[in-house]
Amino acid sequence: xxxxxxxxxxxxxxxxxxxxxxxxxxxxxxxxxxxxxxxxxxxxxxxxxxxxxxxxxxxxxxxxxxxxxxxxxxxxxxxxxxxxxxxxxxxxxxxxxxxxxxxxxxxxxxxx
Amino acid sequence: xxxxxxxxxxxxxxxxxxxxxxxxxxxxxxxxxxxxxxxxxxxxxxxxxxxxxxxxxxxxxxxxxxxxxxxxxxxxxxxxxxxxxxxxxxxxxxxxxxxxxxxxxxxxxxxxx
Numbered sequence: 001x002x003x004x005x006x007x008x009x010x011x012x013x014x015x016x017x018x019x020x021x022x023x024x025x026x027x028x029x030x031x032x033x034x035x036x037x038x039x040x041x042x043x044x045x046x047x048x049x050x051x052x053x054x055x056x057x058x059x060x061x062x063x064x065x066x067x068x069x070x071x072x073x074x075x076x077x078x079x080x081x082x083x084x085x086x087x088x089x090x091x092x093x094x095x096x097x098x099x100x101x102x103x104x105x106x107x108x109x110x111x112x
Numbered sequence: 113x114x115x116x117x118x119x120x121x122x123x124x125x126x127x128x129x130x131x132x133x134x135x136x137x138x139x140x141x142x143x144x145x146x147x148x149x150x151x152x153x154x155x156x157x158x159x160x161x162x163x164x165x166x167x168x169x170x171x172x173x174x175x176x177x178x179x180x181x182x183x184x185x186x187x188x189x190x191x192x193x194x195x196x197x198x199x200x201x202x203x204x205x206x207x208x209x210x211x212x213x214x215x216x217x218x219x220x221x222x223x224x225x
Contacts (some may be wrong), residue, residue: 003154033213042116042203042216043155088154092212099168100214102154 004032004072004089004103012109019076021106023089025071030092032065033100037086038074046087047074049078114138118204124223130192133220137186139208143167146179146189147203147212155203161187161207176203194224 004025013019023032031050035043047058049065056063061088062075076083086105092098117136125131137144142163146154158177160168163184172179176195181187191198201221205214 035213040201040219041223042218043205043214044216045213048212089131090154099157099160102156104152104154 003065003101004091006087006106008106009104009111010096010107012111013079014036014111015079015081017079019108019110021074021076021087021108023067023072023074023103025089025091026070026073027077028094029067030031030094032063032072033090034061034063034072035090035102037088037105039085043088046075064107079108081110081112084108084110115217116204116206116215118202118220120219120220121218122221122223124225125194126225127196128193130190131190131194131206131222133189133222135187135189135204136219137204138215140208141206141211141215142184142188142209143211144181144209145205145207146187146207149201149203149219151200158189172175191222194222196224199224 004023007022033048034046037043046061049056049063060077063071086107088102088104088105090100119134144161146158149155158172159179161181164181179189201219203219204217207214
C-alpha cells in the first residue's frame with residue numbers, strides 16, 4: 001500500500017489550544033494535501049504543499065513538509081469546537097498518472 | 113458556490129440486490145472520481161474518468177461494479193449483486209483537468225443487509 005500514515009489516530013484538546021497532526025509516507029511525492037471530513041460528510045480540501053516547498057500557511061493552518069524524513073505536519077492554531085472532524089493526509093506520488101492516496105485519518109475532538 | 117451533487121444520500125439494500133449511485137460534478141470539471149470509504153479508513157479510489165473515458169479503474173471490482181459517464185458530465189456507479197462487504201460510504205469528487213484539488217460531494221452511505 002502507498003498510504004500515508006497519520007499520527008496520532010485520535011487527538012482531544014481544549015478550545016483555544018493548538019492541534020498538531022503528523023503524516024508519514026513511503027516514496028517520493030509530487031505533493032501532499034490535507035483534507036477535513038466532518039462526521040458523515042464529504043471531504044473538504046484544506047491545503048496543498050508541493051515537494052519543493054517546506055512550509056505553507058492558510059489562515060489558522062500551517063503545514064510543513066520534510067522530504068528527507070518523508071513526513072508532514074498540520075498545525076491548527078487557536079482551535080475551535082467547529083474544528084472537530086477527521087483529518088486526512090493525501091499524497092500524490094511521482095510517476096505518470098499517479099493517483100491521490102489517502103491515509104486512515106486522525107480524529108480531532110475540540111472540547112468547548 | 114458550486115458543489116458536487118450525489119444521490120441518494122443513504123441506501124439500504126439486501127445482499128444480492130442491485131444498487132446505483134449518481135454523481136453530478138462541478139460544471140466544467142472534466143475529471144471525475146469515485147471513491148469507497150470504509151468506516152474508520154481513508155477514501156480509496158475505485159475509478160477515475162477524464163470526460164467520458166476511464167483513466168484508472170484498477171481498484172474497481174469489475175465482477176460486480178460498473179461505472180459510466182456517457183456524456184462526460186454526470187456519472188453512475190452500479191453494484192450488482194451487492195455483498196455485505198460493500199457497506200461503506202461512496203464518495204464522488206471532481207477536478208479540473210490537471211487540477212490538484214479535488215472537490216467532494218456529500219457521499220452516499222450504503223448499508224447491505
